[in-house]
Amino acid sequence: MDTSENNVATIEPDQDNPIAVPPAEGPPMYLESDIDFIITLQKRGGDTLKKCMQCGTCSATCGLSPDDAPFPGKEMAWASWGLKEQLLNDPDVWLCYHCNDCSTRCPRGAKPADVLAVVRQESVINMAFPRFFARWVNQPQCIPLLLGIPVLLLTLALYSKDKLGDALGFSPPTGDGIIFSYSAMFPHWLLNMFFFFFGALTLVAIVIGGVRFWKILDRSVAYRLPGDRPRSLFRSILKVFGNIITHKDFSTCVASRSRNYSHMCVLFGFGALTVVTLWVITSGINPLAKGDFIYPFSFWSPWKVLANVGGIALLVGCFIMIWERGKENEQIGTGVYFDWAFLSALILVVASGFATEILHYIRLEPHRHIVYFIHLVFVFTLLMYLPYSKFAHMIYRTIAKVYAEYSGRKVS
Amino acid sequence: MSFKNVIQSRMSLIAVLIAVLIIVYPLGYSVADYISAGNAAGEKPFLERTAPEITQCVEDTIYMRYHHWELLHAIREDVVRYGKRSEVSLNNCRSCHTSREKFCNKCHDAVSMKPDCFGCHYYP
Numbered sequence: 001m002d003t004s005e006n007n008v009a010t011i012e013p014d015q016d017n018p019i020a021v022p023p024a025e026g027p028p029m030y031l032e033s034d035i036d037f038i039i040t041l042q043k044r045g046g047d048t049l050k051k052c053m054q055c056g057t058c059s060a061t062c063g064l065s066p067d068d069a070p071f072p073g074k075e076m077a078w079a080s081w082g083l084k085e086q087l088l089n090d091p092d093v094w095l096c097y098h099c100n101d102c103s104t105r106c107p108r109g110a111k112p113a114d115v116l117a118v119v120r121q122e123s124v125i126n127m128a129f130p131r132f133f134a135r136w137v138n139q140p141q142c143i144p145l146l147l148g149i150p151v152l153l154l155t156l157a158l159y160s161k162d163k164l165g166d167a168l169g170f171s172p173p174t175g176d177g178i179i180f181s182y183s184a185m186f187p188h189w190l191l192n193m194f195f196f197f198f199g200a201l202t203l204v205a206i207v208i209g210g211v212r213f214w215k216i217l218d219r220s221v222a223y224r225l226p227g228d229r230p231r232s233l234f235r236s237i238l239k240v241f242g243n244i245i246t247h248k249d250f251s252t253c254v255a256s257r258s259r260n261y262s263h264m265c266v267l268f269g270f271g272a273l274t275v276v277t278l279w280v281i282t283s284g285i286n287p288l289a290k291g292d293f294i295y296p297f298s299f300w301s302p303w304k305v306l307a308n309v310g311g312i313a314l315l316v317g318c319f320i321m322i323w324e325r326g327k328e329n330e331q332i333g334t335g336v337y338f339d340w341a342f343l344s345a346l347i348l349v350v351a352s353g354f355a356t357e358i359l360h361y362i363r364l365e366p367h368r369h370i371v372y373f374i375h376l377v378f379v380f381t382l383l384m385y386l387p388y389s390k391f392a393h394m395i396y397r398t399i400a401k402v403y404a405e406y407s408g409r410k411v412s
Numbered sequence: 413m414s415f416k417n418v419i420q421s422r423m424s425l426i427a428v429l430i431a432v433l434i435i436v437y438p439l440g441y442s443v444a445d446y447i448s449a450g451n452a453a454g455e456k457p458f459l460e461r462t463a464p465e466i467t468q469c470v471e472d473t474i475y476m477r478y479h480h481w482e483l484l485h486a487i488r489e490d491v492v493r494y495g496k497r498s499e500v501s502l503n504n505c506r507s508c509h510t511s512r513e514k515f516c517n518k519c520h521d522a523v524s525m526k527p528d529c530f531g532c533h534y535y536p
Contacts, residue, residue, distance in 0.1 A: 246424055247424055247428075248424070264424075264428070268431035268435065288442045288443060288446045296523050305438070361524070361525075
């Protein structure tokens with residue numbers, strides 16, 4: 001993409017003033033301060049933002065910030081002025097890893113890391129489709145509704161499972177190997193169809209959010225740097241994925257060092273569980289699994305071991321994260337609702353999953369089915385609210401990092 | 413650079429390698445298993461009818477497959493808690509399913525189920 005062909009005014013690089021400011025042309029520009037937005041940011045957890053005196057220590061201390069128009073200094077200024085448009089169209093907030101290096105060095109205790117986290121929440125809501133639902137997901141008072149939706153949908157699906165099964169030609173499971181599994185009560189075909197249907201809806205929301213974010217990146221002044229693209233899109237993607245897997249950017253954090261490893265535990269634990277889930281739900285069409293596929297797995301089956309190890313890793317990672325947040329430190333924030341909601345959802349999914357497994361082994365009937373139902377509800381809330389919760393960082397941060405590499409905003 | 417320094421500087425990479433190995437291992441195991449088993453459908457479990465004199469069970473096969481243990485629980489409740497001895501007893505089961513080794517244990521072992529009844533009680 002060549003910037004000179006765009007109609008948008010291109011900015012010549014100014015050696016003395018690298019911060020890219022649009023040239024003053026035409027009538028004078030007035031900044032529109034949105035006081036409601038400031039109040040929203042403060043309510044959501046950025047209550048310290050007005051302490052900022054715009055000294056720029058945060059930008060200077062950040063190990064991830066680029067030299068041109070560095071963050072989080074400019075975001076702190078925008079936040080205290082209430083420049084909603086700038087903040088919501090600022091992809092830089094997604095380059096931040098919330099490592100708190102800026103917050104620990106802030107002379108005023110304004111906690112720039114927390115403010116950026118709240119701005120990320122607001123931009124998730126702004127890019128989400130539908131927006132009103134994203135607003136619900138990020139309000140604590142909507143929790144009953146958010147849990148009620150999957151409870152209702154799952155109950156409906158289970159209530160009509162016999163009629164559905166007859167209509168679609170799914171007979172009760174007759175496999176030789178299925179003996180004492182959950183599939184007698186919750187047939188696999190039903191759960192697969194249920195989660196595929198709502199997964200597809202979620203995928204639509206993810207794609208719409210991703211396209212909206214890509215447009216924001218295309219418009220962003222700071223990302224339209226002069227000169228050649230340093231690398232192709234494909235190589236940028238490869239580079240970013242290598243970076244994410246090895247946690248290279250994470251390991252530059254000083255204030256919250258252990259976040260490197262806790263995030264590794266969570267990411268790889270989740271990866272392991274995803275691999276096992278894919279293996280199980282594709283068992284019907286997987287030639288490797290079909291022959292002697294026995295479900296439930298034996299406790300020492302490699303797949304069961306992987307699932308258990310992954311679940312434990314995920315749980316350990318989550319608890320290290322909580323411990324990190326609970327440490328007494330005035331400078332580091334304890335996180336915002338956005339943060340805690342996602343962390344709690346992860347913990348609830350894994351904990352209810354292990355409870356299901358344990359009840360399966362101690363053969364408590366019907367308790368195990370109730371706990372399994374609760375587990376499914378939590379899985380629904382985790383996966384289907386992905387584009388509206390902090391889970392969306394998986395999409396937006398990846399896209400932002402790819403675009404930063406691709407555009408030369410940040411060449412690491 | 414000492415060994416300790418090398419370990420410390422490569423800590424992230426080592427952690428990633430270990431994680432990837434753990435995640436890939438079951439896949440490799442399944443592939444190896446598939447190759448070694450050839451195109452055979454694998455070992456088909458489980459149930460071996462050893463003395464099919466009576467063809468009719470108390471319930472149909474599918475019901476028994478999922479709920480036999482509930483029946484056993486119910487019988488145990490009746491006998492132990494309420495002193496009610498019904499017509500159905502393990503002796504009736506035994507007339508078809510003569511061997512625990514060849515019948516019950518095949519499934520139980522495959523899914524790591526360890527029913528604790530027969531640690532004390534006799535079943536041939």
